[in-house]
Amino acid sequence: KNQVEQSPQSLIILEGKNCTLQCNYTVSPFSNLRWYKQDTGRGPVSLTIMTFSENTKSNGRYTATLDADTKQSSLHITASQLSDSASYICVVSAYSNYQLIWGAGTKLIIKP
């Protein structure tokens, strides 16, 4: 069964600190993996997308990694800011399948 699992479920860190969010998936065949940021009360917004051949992708202070062999991805946030408080969702697309498999997300809270 195609699944995406994320950890931790929630995380609280102090402003300025770094953090890493994890995503494990069992989707096959794999097409691409995305990380979305969802602010409270808003729709998700795409942060990064990686295909099978890509190991890392950066978007400002966000860096995503992908290990297609172990089917794991991580999202690293550097020098966190209060505005980073949101849910971060890992989404995997199966090849030629427009139906995305969504993780439940990690709720990140940044405290001053």
Place this chain on the structure above:
Amino acid sequence: GAGVSQSPSNKVTEKGKDVELRCDPISGHTALYWYRQSLGQGLEFLIYFQGNSAPDKSGLPSDRFSAERTGGSVSTLTIQRTQQEDSAVYLCASSPGRGGGETQYFGPGTRLLVL
């Protein structure tokens, strides 16, 4: 418009009533998706429209749910005889429609509460 818009933003209804949720996709986007997000849960795919093709309704949880897309643009999600378990945020997304796995652009959602 600049982005995907949805209306209403909030809807409170009584059990057994019908509701209609509206989505205006980004102009020119041929692909349109409806999702449901229950509190603390991941997004649940409901239905997908692509151009003039027959929609993929495989995610609709029951025959109380239906959706249509008129003129390849605006879409309406209808829930008949609402139940309390229908309470959730209903998100609409659109994408250019050039291929699978492309970035989807989301609206703000409609928060539905069934009493």
